[in-house]
Amino acid sequence: MKEFCKKVIEEMEQRFSFDIGDIAHKAAAVDPRYKLKGLSSVDSTQIKGALELDLAKILQKHSPTHSEAAAPSIQSSPQLSPVGKILKLAFDSSESDSSTDTDPVSMGDEINKYFSLKVVADNKDPLIWWKENENLFPNLVKLVHKYLGIPATSTPSERVFSVARNTATELRSSLTGSHVEALVFLKANKDLWISK
Incomplete structure (x- = not known):
């Protein structure tokens, strides 16, 4: 060991x-x-x-x-x-x-x-x-x-990939990418929308 x-x-x-x-x-x-x-x-x-x-x-x-030109590109970035x-x-x-x-x-x-x-x-x-x-x-x-923005482990991302693998199976091959993405999002975040 x-x-x-x-x-x-x-x-x-x-x-x-x-x-x-x-x-x-x-x-x-x-x-x-x-x-x-x-x-x-x-x-x-x-x-x-x-x-x-x-x-x-x-x-x-x-x-x-610091260079003023770099500031707008950081703030105007539409995708986070x-x-x-x-x-x-x-x-x-x-x-x-x-x-x-x-x-x-x-x-x-x-x-x-x-x-x-x-x-x-x-x-x-x-x-x-x-x-x-x-x-x-x-x-x-x-x-x-x-x-603190660095995940301590890769476990959460591995879980999402596992959910995606279980969602996009051979039997569901006609699902579009956006539908798979929506289904994976809902499954991964179900704790947020299921009332207890």
């Missing part, structure tokens, strides 16, 4: 240029249910520093001094991915982003303030928590968009 794990890690390091552990740590750090739980003080300091660097890069990219739509709904704010403070000192204060809060209950939805607290952390919420 150890040999298998070692081989998987080697293959992943060879194929991917990013540190998967680093991304997982950052995603856990911005999840209010976990934050820096289980990390040593050295690792916690490294993750906080990495989050500050990421936040500075994001804020620099989205600052008004499903995850993008969920994040937009969860974090869409009527306030303008021009009020965010890009001062490195305040970014560090914001990160320290976030980590000084208690960890929330495991059953609390992190996206709802961030929606409720986005005014306290206007800069840090941008990292949440980056790291």
Whole structure:
């Protein structure tokens, strides 16, 4: 088993240029249910520093001094991915982003303030928590968009493909693509429309 794990890690390091552990740590750090739980003080300091660097890069990219031509293409994009739509709904704010403070000192204060809060209950939805607290952390919420938008597993998408496979069978080969899409959507979201 150890040999298998070692081989998987080697293959992943060879194929991917990013540190998967680093991304997982950052995603856990911005999840209010976990934050820096289980990390040593050295690792916690490294993750906080990495989050500050990421936040500075994001804020620099989205600052008004950054090329004005790129801004309309982001906002005028008519098609959002499903995850993008969920994040937009969860974090869409009527306030303008021009009020965010890009001062490195305040970014560090914001990160320290976030980590000084208690960890929330495991059953609390992190996206709802961030929606409720986005005014306290206007800069840090941008990292949440980056790291909590990543599904932890591929299980949900695999379930949808399984539903699609069971819907578009040989016996139902005359279904059009739009009908299959509608049936899969209804089946995958049945919990939302079936009253209990």
